[in-house]
Amino acid sequence: MVHVSRSRLIATASLAALLVACGPPSGEPPMLAGQTPSDPPSHPAASSAVDASRRTAIVDAAARVSPSVVSISILSRRRVQGRDPFDPFAFFTPQTTEQVVQGYCTGFAIRADGVILTNQHCTEGADSITVSTLDGTDYHATLLGEDPLTDIAVLKVDHDIPAAPIGKSADLMIGEWVIALGNPYTYLLGNSEPTVTAGVVSATGRNVLPSSNQSGLYLDMIQTDAAINPGNSGGPLTNALGEVVGVNSFIFTSSGGSVGIGFAIPIERAVRVAGEIVKQGEVRRAWTGLEVAGAGAMRDWKSQGGVAVTRVAPDGPAGKAGVRQGMILVEANGRRLRNYLDWEAVKLDLHVGDAVQLRIKQGTGTRALRIVTGDLPTVTAARVSVLKGLDLVSVDPSVQAERNLRADRGALVYRITDEVQRATGLQEGDVILFINRTAVTSAAQVASLLESMRSGQVFRITFERQGSMVFTELQFR
Secondary structure, three states: OHHHHHHHHHHHHHHHHHHHHHOOOOOOOOOOOOOOOOOOOOOHHHHHHHHHHHOOHHHHHHHHHHHHEEEEEEEEEEEEEEOOOOOOOOOOOOEEEEEEEEEEEEEEEEEOOOEEEEOHHHHOOEEEEEEEOOOOOEEEOEEEEEEOOOOEEEEEOOOOOOOOOEOOOOOOOOOOEEEEEEOOOHHHOOOOOOEEEEEEEEEEEEOOOOOOOOOOOOOOEEEEOOOOOOOOOOOEEEEOOOOEEEEEEEEOOOOOOOOOOEEEEEHHHHHHHHHHHHHHOOOOOEEOOEEEOOHHHHHHHHHHOOEEEEEEOOOOHHHHHOOOOOOEEEEEOOEEOOOHHHHHHHHHOOOOOOEEEEEEEEOOEEEEEEEEOEEOOEEOOOHHHHHHOEEEEEOOHHHHHHHOOOOOOOEEEEEEOHHHHHHHOOOOOOEEEEEOOEEOOOHHHHHHHHHOOOOOOEEEEEEEEOOEEEEEEEEEO
């Protein structure tokens, strides 16, 4: 309230000053309404004052970043299964059709040679990508790579684009001004000039709980009330200096439009992931070899003082360091662990070979353990062999009721071999809900998604286990 009141006082004072500055010269009568003098006097000082008052930090920041912002148009094909209700064999022979879907997002150049950063949920499944620069010119874009876990994708066009100034999010202050640039509703607008909205940093370090419509990982996010609308995804969030501090990703909304709760990926993470994609085409993800209790144990933190270890991989980094199932993790690399999302946030920014300094609850105190991360375990068997060792059943109302599941969709793990269980971490009774950010609606869809994996691709399976949402990460070789 103090800031609002002070702003109003400043605005009132400025208006009064402008009225005085723009008033008639001393000794001249005031101009009557409708009067149009043939030779009105000029007031260059007053005009300069008006121009100066209009050029705010937000104007300068938008002007500094706008040349780097691009509009992205994506064409993809989506398979749709339909059944003829009058065909008695339709249940066994579903008809599959393809639909061409067009989507719109935003991106910004991080290198002057046409390397563009955007969101992975924008590029997922894209058949063709077109980038439009500030002047309205269209360029075909190549997808250099994408990382579903951090929601970052990198594009390349054969055209120079001014690189956006990169700042840092680590020192953001709650309440400081930020500016969101993007291209919401691009298909309804006549040019590619980015839309600018302003707000403040509402919070930092936000961990967003996965829902039935998205699978995470949105961790350590920047929350802002700057308006973010459909099409803004992938655009830059800047500070008042015009330095990019985040990548606009998603909003909380019940209407589909902005309600002042938007989230951006910290720029440090986005640039690190983009750098790995540019250099090697993928992100090399670190493995700790342990899993902790998921969403169902969120309320246990206050009573147990940390997160419980639910699984330790044999001969994995955590096991070698002395971590055992049932231990309570209190702190990791100096970060207090309140729930599994805090642990996921620590893991997300680890490199292979990094050390993780753990504090383990022991009696009335704690003790230290040190994990040295390794590479993710790989599924080395042929994909068809993996599928043969994994029997799935599509979840429907009868399966949900029979197994007492929270999920009303997905693929139930009906049978799994010991080999596949060791490789994936899945167990009988688990319900696969997401593969990366794609929601699973049937057992057949899981087989199709696994078949589409390329060698070396890191992917995440999100599943329900005994009422809790759990993650496991895998890599095909």
